[in-house]
Amino acid sequence: MTTNETLHLLTHHRSIRRFKNQSLDRDTIQTLLTAAQRTSSSMFMQQFSVISVTDPQLKQQFAEITTYPFTQSNGHLFIMIADQHRNEFIGEEAHENTKLLHDGDRSLAAFDDAALAGQSIVTAAESMGLGAVILGSILNDAQQVIDLLHLPKLTFPVFGIAVGYPDEKPNLKPRLPLESVHFENHYQEPDKQTLDAYDQTIQSYYTHRDSNTRNETFRHHIIHDMQVSPKKRSEILSILKNQGFFEN
Known part of the structure; x- marks a missing residue:
């Protein structure tokens, strides 16, 4: 397989959850944000924003929401925002109809832009010798996050995304076999034998990794996550609609 510095970086990604007690300087933060801004954007609408959480009290509240104490202490915390509010401002300023910004198409586009830009931050950080972890756990209480950050409609x-100087090097976590996620011309149903083999791979990984060992297969992991979810995550769809997204 072809390899180079970029491909090596992408194929050796590890989520880092323990950081050294060393803050990112302003130039590093600006570099990461510039990388995010250069990410592909649907129709060049640039429908995302990024909020850096630096206030100690706010960081403490995010540590409670995410259940990750490191968001309060070490590492820089970015929050990726799907943002059609800025585009609505532009439309209203021109006295134009902004209804389309609320529909499913433009709602998805805003989330796509935010997610892609977030991955650019992670990749840029890793290219600079930093570590990062994406925190979907901010959605444990989406409404509180909206309130804390004063997010408009x-x-x-x-x-x-927590970014910092890594203080750990976790084992590389095995991914699904390529044939399980890449198909040609049409979708293919999951293959039991392939999943059986991957279960063994994941079980071995969890058993032999350097920390937090456990006896778990991929199927066990998926089934557990299908059955258990923080209570307030069930409110996400209604909160999305209350924020003006997915109205039609």
Whole structure:
């Protein structure tokens, strides 16, 4: 398989949850944000924003929401925002109809833009020798995040990203076999034998990794996550609609 520095970086991604007690300087933060801004954007509408959480009290509240104490102490916390509010402002300023910004198409586009920009931050950070982890756990209480960050209508917190100087090097987590996620010309149903083999791979990984060992297969992991969810996550769809997204 072809390899180079970029491909090596992408194929050796690890989520980092333990950071050294060293803050990111302003130039590093600006570099990460510039990388995010250069990410592909649907129809060049640039329908995302990023909020850096630096206030100690706010960081403490995010640590409670995410259940990750490191968001309060080490590492820089970014919150990726799906943002059609800015575009609505532009439309209203020109006295134009902004109804389309609320529909499913433009709602998805805003979330796509925010997610893609977030991945650019992660990749850029790793290229600079930093570590990062994406925090979907901010959605444990989406409404509280909206309130804490004073998010207006047509904005929504997609996920957080903690970035810092890594203080750990976790084992590389095996992914599904390529044939399970890449198909040609049409969708293919999951293959039981392939999943059986992957279960063994994941079970071995969890048993032998350097920390937090456990006896679990991929199927067990998926089934558990299908049955258990923080209570307030069931409110996400109604909160999305209350924020003005997916109205039609």
